[in-house]
Amino acid sequence: MTTQQLIDQIKIKKSFLCIGLDVDLNKIPDFLLATEDPIFEFNKAIIDATHDLCVSYKPNTAFYEAYGIKGWQSLEKTINYINKNYPEIFTIADAKRGDIGNTSSMYARAFFNDLNFDSVTVAPYMGKDSVEPFLAFENKHTIMLALTSNEGAFDFQTKSIDGKELYKVVLATSKTWKNSQNLMYVVGATKAEYFTEIRKIVPDSFLLVPGVGAQGGSLSEVCQYGMNENVGLLINSSRGIIYASNGSDFAEKAREEALKLQQEMEVIMSLKSKV
């Protein structure tokens, strides 16, 4: 998917919502556990109930790997289901990968070619040659960790290098890499006050924003400081939507929660367009 196609979808759906498919067998409705592939059945129901309200789905690979081969099969079925039925959806493999060059190429091939995700999240610690293999794929997107939503973000990411915080050095440096137009960045909603500074460095890039809801971030604050002319944000919500109920109405309740966020986003987009 091209960036322009993503922007078009955001305008059509009046939504920049990404739903995190972080499926934990301990949290899904009991009756699904009797099915052959509970994770996939859960995802399918969530996707069917919410696909018109969001522009993106983001399975976190940890939740699939935790179930071994069966989990990997569920992931494959999920991405195939989305690609077949809702090809307008921007898919994110939240994998946070990164390794030396030839190894990163293997990861890129796994997520972009074999699984056919539109994007994958990567970690920046190993630098340029660990990320560039991902950037080489046309119309695929590499979403690099910049400033994450967890407490540990303050351990290293906000430490100062020659007067400039590490996450800013990461952002600025990555712009010099080959095919950097294929980069997006992870910036946690829990740190909304940082968005102004971040937009000075990457005014045009899409930012994937976890941490709204369960982790305490505010949607309106993130939009106030982080939105650009093309919206430029993908706001992720996982637990708040997919675990809204663990009864037989789980998909319906997930839709209600997604709708609340979509409606909030629609208002924000209409206000922004009037400025």
Next chain:
Amino acid sequence: MTTQQLIDQIKIKKSFLCIGLDVDLNKIPDFLLATEDPIFEFNKAIIDATHDLCVSYKPNTAFYEAYGIKGWQSLEKTINYINKNYPEIFTIADAKRGDIGNTSSMYARAFFNDLNFDSVTVAPYMGKDSVEPFLAFENKHTIMLALTSNEGAFDFQTKSIDGKELYKVVLATSKTWKNSQNLMYVVGATKAEYFTEIRKIVPDSFLLVPGVGAQGGSLSEVCQYGMNENVGLLINSSRGIIYASNGSDFAEKAREEALKLQQEMEVIMSLKSKV
């Protein structure tokens, strides 16, 4: 496996060699491609031919994920084969994972419990709460990236924070985390001159050292600056050993290459014990 058991194995085998099982179907002998599981057959032959010369095997997960479910099956069969036949081997899942707390817990469960690896490599960028879930497992080891063997290591890892390079801040900070006795660190052999400084911060920790051989690092230099009383090093070689031949003699040639390194290590260990 406990750290003491690893140290004992190093002394028994007179080796601190780790063999990287980074299996690429384009590089293994053609005749294996006709078997049902070429990756596993390749690994099995390499393991059978080298297990007495090394103390550790390290499959890099990227090379397995690149083959989807089939690859994941090959990984599972490989780790099960090692654990069943050579339980004295220290196994490393080279996965370079790291995520927010509850997600890191899922990864830790996947590698430590389900696959039953002795250790897993993790990335430090997301800080304390992304690594501590791995450290919580008793007699399991978390090998954190400190200073990697690739060029990109100079992009961020060696940048200075208040006069102290990031990788040193990472090393020092991690020592304050809960169950930090379960930490080991990745330090590339291509940067041998850094080992003296690193040993000032983590004198007792095991260091996993990639980059000897194909990537240009020198074994004797690494040992000169990096060894401690318990050796404290796991020297990884992947391509130099497993792809020594792509004919029917591949396992035999792999053994020859492993033997060269083991013999070099035996000499170094005996010289060191005489100092």
